[in-house]
Amino acid sequence: MTQLQSDNSSDNSSYAVQGELFGFSLSSDQLGYRGSVAMKVAGITYRQLDYWAR
16 A cells, blocks of 8 residues: 555545536526426426416
8 A cells, every 4th residue: 555545545534525517596486397397297287387387
């Protein structure tokens, strides 16, 4: 075992952390499922989905 390997095996605090991929955030209006996916999952028609969304 080399010196580098022994140093890394005893120190768990040297793991890299990935930051965010994009520097912008989505508003709550932009989050969620598309209408066609939501109506299939819920077992309702698009008209019902549109009514409840208002």
